[in-house]
Amino acid sequence: MKIVGVTSSPKKNGNTATLLREVLKGAEQKGAETEEIYLPDYDIKFCEGCDLCMSKGICPLDDDFAMLKEKFTNAEGIILGSPNYAFSPNAMMKRFIERFGMFEYMTSSVFGGKYVVTLATTGGQGAKKVADYLAAIPKDGVFQRAYITNILTASNTVNVPVSENEKALEEAYQTGQKMASDISSNRTYPFQNIIRRIINILILKPKFKKIVQSKKDKDLTAVYENLVKRNLITAN
DSSP: OEEEEEEOOSOTTSHHHHHHHHHHHHHHHTTOEEEEEEGGGSOOOOOOOOOHHHHTSOOOOOSSHHHHHHHHHTOSEEEEEEEBSSSSBOHHHHHHHHHHHHHHHHHOTTTTTOEEEEEEEESSSOHHHHHHHHHHHHHTOSSOOOEEEEEEEEEOTTSOOGGGOHHHHHHHHHHHHHHHHHHHHTOOOTTTTHHHHHHIIIIIHHHHHHHHHHTTTTTTHHHHHHHHHTTSSOOO
């Protein structure tokens, strides 16, 4: 199994990276092949809202996003980590998430069926809000959801770095082992996000299906072709 973890903190060996590496270490102990991605090392441009991903299945921006997206696509487990910047992920992580955009929300072509861990660190409050933000796209995909193995947070409110926070390190390590076990057993978390999923089945999915099929010849051609290829909607 392959698990990819990405951290967006400007501190390469800071609290967020430390927590992420402990998750990866736990997964490795269970036999997973892991890879750490330090996002500031890569060129990730801002989404320009051209919608070519929706219509033609391509992004015209010449940067490292396509390569990183391919790594995510080929992994069974994905870990997203960011520090808390004003109760939200930092700008680097936001930029990265935004590049997946509506195409990912409508197709779940990268996160759908994967196992995801999100994590955030903070010097005060707000880490849970950040980690929940990172989990939104994976777990709320219209046509296929991701499975959230865990949402991790750590605070250094008393000037104790994560590297000295034994409780946080142990939870991260156990989370990595749990993610590897989830992948091995194909755990489906039947009650996870259940209310949202009921709304999705009854309202959102039928609505989006009609929209995609009605615009398959122009605005949403790539979305339509992706969903048909994966047997998530019927060709018409």
